[in-house]
Amino acid sequence: MHSTQNARINQITSSTLIVGVDIAKFKHEARTQDFRGVELGKPLAFENTQDGFELFVSWFRKISTESGFEDVTSP
Template identity: 60%
Template sequence: MNYNQNHKITQITSETLIVGVDIAKHNHVARAQDFRGLELGKTCFFENTKAGFHSFLDWINQLVKEPTGHYWLNLAHLLKENNIKFVSVNPLHVKRSKELDDNSPTKNDVKMQRSSHS
């Protein structure tokens, strides 16, 4: 790695929002992640137009307002100092997992359950 690349890497802190954009002729796709590489928010699809660029900026501003980011660090340091193991989990993954757990059985599931208990 050269000096410029190392310099760029050292600029990434716990408060850095990293956004990658796949550029195309008409439509672009953007994703965001924090400094740890955890994905933030949903994928942003926007057109190669002034209105599309404004929707992209709105998406970024919404991500910046979300109460995630570096707030976990103080607690993590305290836990580490006290030799307490912890795991940091992406809130989006927790939400999706909860949605899967909250699904109630369908009519077909109930019939299958009844037949297996007979």
């Protein structure tokens, strides 16, 4: 692992929501998990548009608030 990867891993705490996005040309897929790798909420498929991005942001903010996370990061 590179030192930057180790630094990012060290930033993850029990209050961190991890958001992963599989990007594609037209439709993206997103998932969330906690620091132990437990998936939270349902996966989200969203389009590569402004409306799709706004849907994505509101989706992970809702999960973050409902689950009590203070930090959000992506791998």
